[in-house]
Amino acid sequence: MDKTKVLVVDDHAIVRMGMVALLNAQPNLEVVGEAKNGELGVKAANKLRPDVVVMDILMPVMDGVEATRQIVASQPGAKVLVLTTSTTASELAAALAAGATGVIPKTTGNAALLAAVRSVAAGKRVVTSEIEEIIASDEPAPNLTQHQLDMLASIVRGLTNADIALQFGISENTVRKATSTIFAKLGVANRTEATAMALRKGLVKL
Amino acid sequence: MDKTKVLVVDDHAIVRMGMVALLNAQPNLEVVGEAKNGELGVKAANKLRPDVVVMDILMPVMDGVEATRQIVASQPGAKVLVLTTSTTASELAAALAAGATGVIPKTTGNAALLAAVRSVAAGKRVVTSEIEEIIASDEPAPNLTQHQLDMLASIVRGLTNADIALQFGISENTVRKATSTIFAKLGVANRTEATAMALRKGLVKL
DNA sequence: CCGAAAACTACACAACCGTGTAGTGGCCCG
DNA sequence: CGGGCCACTACACGGTTGTGTAGTTTTCGG
Numbered sequence: 519m520d521k522t523k524v525l526v527v528d529d530h531a532i533v534r535m536g537m538v539a540l541l542n543a544q545p546n547l548e549v550v551g552e553a554k555n556g557e558l559g560v561k562a563a564n565k566l567r568p569d570v571v572v573m574d575i576l577m578p579v580m581d582g583v584e585a586t587r588q589i590v591a592s593q594p595g596a597k598v599l600v601l602t603t604s605t606t607a608s609e610l611a612a613a614l615a616a617g618a619t620g621v622i623p624k625t626t627g628n629a630a631l632l633a634a635v636r637s638v639a640a641g642k643r644v645v646t647s648e649i650e651e652i653i654a655s656d657e658p659a660p661n662l663t664q665h666q667l668d669m670l671a672s673i674v675r676g677l678t679n680a681d682i683a684l685q686f687g688i689s690e691n692t693v694r695k696a697t698s699t700i701f702a703k704l705g706v707a708n709r710t711e712a713t714a715m716a717l718r719k720g721l722v723k724l
Numbered sequence: 725m726d727k728t729k730v731l732v733v734d735d736h737a738i739v740r741m742g743m744v745a746l747l748n749a750q751p752n753l754e755v756v757g758e759a760k761n762g763e764l765g766v767k768a769a770n771k772l773r774p775d776v777v778v779m780d781i782l783m784p785v786m787d788g789v790e791a792t793r794q795i796v797a798s799q800p801g802a803k804v805l806v807l808t809t810s811t812t813a814s815e816l817a818a819a820l821a822a823g824a825t826g827v828i829p830k831t832t833g834n835a836a837l838l839a840a841v842r843s844v845a846a847g848k849r850v851v852t853s854e855i856e857e858i859i860a861s862d863e864p865a866p867n868l869t870q871h872q873l874d875m876l877a878s879i880v881r882g883l884t885n886a887d888i889a890l891q892f893g894i895s896e897n898t899v900r901k902a903t904s905t906i907f908a909k910l911g912v913a914n915r916t917e918a919t920a921m922a923l924r925k926g927l928v929k930l
Numbered sequence: 931c932c933g934a935a936a937a938c939t940a941c942a943c944a945a946c947c948g949t950g951t952a953g954t955g956g957c958c959c960g
Numbered sequence: 961c962g963g964g965c966c967a968c969t970a971c972a973c974g975g976t977t978g979t980g981t982a983g984t985t986t987t988c989g990g
Binding site: 530531532533535536537538539540554599603624625626627628631649673674675676678679700706707708709711712714715717718724 | 739743884
């Protein structure tokens with residue numbers, strides 16, 4: 519059997535270096551390409567057709583979740599192993615929803631990491647118990663309207679209800695009601711808690 | 725001349741793997757030890773007396789800033805190169821204040837990384853322009869009282885002024901005045917902005 | 931195509947919040 | 961050791977916020 523071809527997508531050069539060193543030392547694994555952001559990763563995946571893509575989440579230009587989505591969309595059989603530092607449940611869940619075959623933390627030791635790459639190559643779903651717990655501990659998706667998300671972003675930026683009313687061209691009273699609804703969905707009591715929650719869950723990027 | 729001895733402290737196994745592969749491929753560099761958190765890093769540094777310690781910031785048990793402080797304290801001539809993902813100015817500044825000889829981002833390419841390790845080994849201060857800019861863009865330290873920091877933490881957790889008054893055993897009016905002072909120091913207008921700012925600057929851990 | 935659920939609009943009221951003003955006590959520096 | 965600075969305490973006032981109630985529109989499943 520041929521070597522399993524691996525594409526490494528990570529913006530940290532030293533991580534790519536580590537993957538190359540680790541995988542190329544194995545007789546049946548081979549790194550055939552590297553990319554330092556999601557966009558280049560998608561291009562490389564389409565060109566190289568690797569058996570497994572090892573993908574970081576937090577990257578400039580295009581994040582790993584979106585890159586995973588695009589790779590899986592254009593190559594239905596593609597296997598993506600997400601290797602990340604991120605511990606926000608929404609990102610991990612998003613990665614799986616985007617079609618990742620496995621998700622493991624960067625703290626994973628070399629042996630377990632190799633095992634994960636091999637398992638994913640074989641089409642086996644790999645999710646560590648650690649990751650599972652994080653996802654499970656996440657309350658059901660807040661499921662906010664786009665409108666509500668925009669409003670939440672304004673709240674986080676410190677705008678008053680009056681400011682928001684002006685910004686969206688609606689009455690201040692309406693803004694009050696809308697924020698109220700948002701707080702109920704988030705399970706918080708006021709805009710301060712909502713801000714902490716939004717930032718913690720990554721619902722709004724600062 | 726003997727090989728330059730390097731200790732790698734990072735909680736990500738794959739990064740340690742990368743450093744080992746990168747440095748050991750050089751004729752005059754050698755990784756003599758690895759540690760996966762700050763505490764083990766300090767112990768290893770004291771035992772191995774490496775010429776350079778490559779240190780991550782974000783780690784469990786003891787972070788890289790504290791570890792750097794301790795290593796520099798017990799070995800005044802020690803050279804620490806902080807290699808990090810973190811982009812919060814306060815952490816980068818703290819790393820330098822703790823005695824790090826160099827600070828570079830993890831996105832640094834292999835060649836530049838090797839150069840940095842060599843420069844630091846030679847006692848030369850290494851701070852990329854990217855890092856410098858981040859630090860320079862940081863406003864002067866907010867300089868809050870411990871009391872004020874505690875209060876800020878309560879605000880971030882969503883407590884009302886009445887709650888905080890109860891918690892600290894002071895009048896609600898006093899709490900109002902105190903929060904007012906905190907907001908002025910942070911340059912914000914209300915508790916919501918204060919929450920965003922506190923979380924962004926890492927003044928309060930969630 | 932229709933009915934239910936949910937979002938959006940609006941307003942009044944009650945609770946909450948932040949500022950101006952003011953007094954006390956601690957600490958540092960000249 | 962006296963003056964200045966700042967943290968801490970306190971209160972009243974005016975502005976901001978969130979909820980209850982209620983009507984309209986949109987959306988989605990049957």
